[in-house]
Amino acid sequence: MISINIYRYNPETDQFPYMQTFEFEKPKRDIMVLELLNQLKTKDPTISYRRSCREGVCGSDGMNINGKNGLACITPLSSVIKKNKLDLRPLPGLPVVRDLVVDMTEFYAQYEKIKPFLQNDTPVDIGERLQSPEDRDKLDGLYECILCACCSTSCPSFWWNPDKFVGPAALLQAYRFIADSRDTKTAERLQSLSDPFSVYRCHGIMNCVSVCPKGLNPNEAIGEIKSMLLSNKNKKNIITSDKVG
Amino acid sequence: MVFVDIVCHLDVLPMIGSTLFFAQRFSAVFLLAYVIWLITFFIFNQPFEFSTWVQFTNQQKFLIFTSAVALIIPLHAFIGLWTIGTDYFTQRTLGFLNNRLSQYAGLIRGAYTFLFTIWGFLIVFFILFIIWS
Secondary structure: OEEEEEEEOOOOOOOOOEEEEEEEOOOOOOOEHHHHHHHHHHHOOOOOOOOOOOOOOOOOOEEEEOOEEEEHHHOEHHHHOEOOEEEEEOOOOOOEEEOOEEOOHHHHHHHHHOOOOOOOOOOOOOOOOOOOHHHHHOOOOOOOOOOOOOOHHHOHHHHHOOOOOOOHHHHHHHHHHHOOOOOOOHHHHHHHOOOOOOOOOOOOOOHHHHHOOOOOOHHHHHHHHHHHHHOHHHHOOOOOOOOOO | OHHHHHHHOHHHOOOOHHHHHHHHHHHHHHHHHHHHHHHHHHHOOOOOOHHHHHHHHOOHHHHHHHHHHHHHHHHHHHHHHHHHHHHHOOHHHHHHHOHHHHOOHHHHHHHHHHHHHHHHHHHHHHHHHHHHO
């Protein structure tokens, strides 16, 4: 038997959150944590969690599994279970809506802030904006992010200042467009990140790299943004009018 | 009162991330160079005697470098402490401890910033006073 402790909180009935323990017969074959949750839900239909694609593409079922953020659908039970115990908690740092479901408004607000779309005011010549294979290669390791929020919610800087620090997920996407040869708003993008919080609150803790279920490296992208902000070439373009508030 | 107001609201003044980044790194490198300089002095002046130390500390370059260090330490410390204050003394972070306490987050952060700024000025004053008096 394995003990599964699940964070439970229903704001309509509970004054405080609590951990509920379920005893579960150890499966004969290795299953994913999401499958385990699905089986538990048949016993207790009130357990709430997000899930959709169940194959690590949609990023819905990000949660804290035995102390480490990850996607329940691609995390094998055997890789996380310790001494026949498993703790499942919501992603840390975000308000809990119910049980393992968190309110991701702050996370998406930061994503919106970096303008995650191609910006180019020049007219298109032949119906599409072309890019050399070398320039396209620069986007590898950046575009694959599925916005599961595992990285941002494992970052202490994001816990303390989710309204000011952009967070690793959104910064990875910011660099995805800064690095894109077709985007012409690099100076504006860098200027919007030049205050002491947006990028510089990253202290290189590397939790984001350690938990990313897609194996991406937001810390490297943040390092690239910092280098561009600090280089003389870009500094001339960054008007020092940003205010911190 | 203007000084108090500025110190207590430093987190809303226009502050440029790269300036702070460079200030913190360059000050750290300067402090490291100073420490290495002192250690080198101790290593190459063995057996160490009081007269050697007096001679060393009376040099013009020692007085200038140490005065610079006296100014740079508070600058370096200020950036670090300001970062800590804006991380941990916010409405959100204090709210993890106590909801009522979080209502006074601005006041607590202001008092904290004011105190360590005054402390920094005192350190500068005393070091310069000791060196040059």
